[in-house]
Amino acid sequence: MSQPANVVTADTFMTDVVEASARVPVLVDFWAPWCGPCKQLMPILDRLAQEYGGRFQLAKVNTDEQQELAQQLGIRSLPTVVLFKDRTSVDHFVGVIPEAQIRRLLDKHLPASSDGPLERAQALKASGDFSGARSLIEGALATDPQNITYQTELAELRALDGDLEGARTELARLQGVEPNHAAVKRLAALLAFSDVIAANPDVMALRERAASNESDLDLQHALAVHQLLGGDVEPAIQTWLDMMRHHRGYKDDLARRSLLQAFELIGDADPIVSRTRKEMARLLF
Structure with missing residues (x-):
């Protein structure tokens, strides 16, 4: 069974929709309690979210409670349903449309299903x-x-x-x-980063502190970990490269060790890994 739809507000929209869509597509249902067609559409979307088994995340925005957010996003009619993927809106529809049409929209943008x-x-x-x-x-x-x-x-x-x-x-x-198994190395990297997350759980507060304390390497490192695990890989990698460039000895070469752990999570197939390894080699030698 899929996770119930997230109730999204203006405060959580960036995290729960935009940033989350970097990991899995997010379908956002803009609705209101007085809207009859919205109530017709909701059970269809709930059923599709369950049937698709995690291939997309369903989120709901009550436009009566989140009027400013709806205005900012240009929502003029209800229901409006918007699909976000890779941090941007990629498709949408307005009103109650046939379920088959919703499926076509989803299948156009979602990763293929696997039986494994x-x-x-x-x-x-x-x-x-x-x-x-x-x-x-x-x-x-x-x-x-x-x-x-x-x-x-x-x-x-x-x-x-x-x-x-x-x-x-x-x-x-x-x-x-199996100490050299790729999955075991990945788990070790994840748990190492999880300690950083546990010590800095509030990412919004962390962003503010890191922005106002750019010389605090612990804060910059913690923010990079949050970014990496949240799918925002490029800035995380850049933070650690900058630390390698200017603060090589910090905490027993923390930046280099973090990059190597990041590679275990990202996977060698991603081009960013080979590019970063070359940059690290230039810094090391």
Whole structure:
């Protein structure tokens, strides 16, 4: 089952819609309690969100309560439904349209569905449905209990669900079994960054502090971690490269170690990794 739709306000729109759409497309339903067509459309969108199994996140904006936000976004008729992807609006429709037409809009922009349990679990994880993702992986492990990738994915879901100690215990066990496995290295990187997130949970307050204290490397590092895990990779990478360039010795080469951990999360297939490795080589030698 998919996660229930997010109720979005002007204060959370950037985080819950724009930034979130870098990880998974976000379909935003602009509605009002007095709007009859809105009430017709809502159950259709809820059903599609469940059926698509994490391939998109559904969000809802009550325009009676968020009038200024609706005006800023140019919402003139209700219901209006807007699809955000990669931090920008990519499609929309107004009014109640046939379900088949909504499906065509979604299928045009959403990543292809996969029948594999890992891919389906990762789609659910990206939408925030950690319990649904965990159920899928636990089911997969029941038939393939020695699968290291499934085991690390389950540990990662534990961490995302708040059980950091359980995830660390599992990481220690996995490092004793397959220390060089890519998924195990990814989990180690995620848990290292999770400690930074736990120490700096309020990203909005962190942004303000980092902006007014540009020389505070701890704040800049923490913000870079938030950016990386939030999908905003470029500025995070640039922060650590700048730290390498000007503060190589800071905390036992923290910037270089952070970049290497970031590569484990991003994956070598992403061109930014090879570009950054070349830049690091120039700085190191």
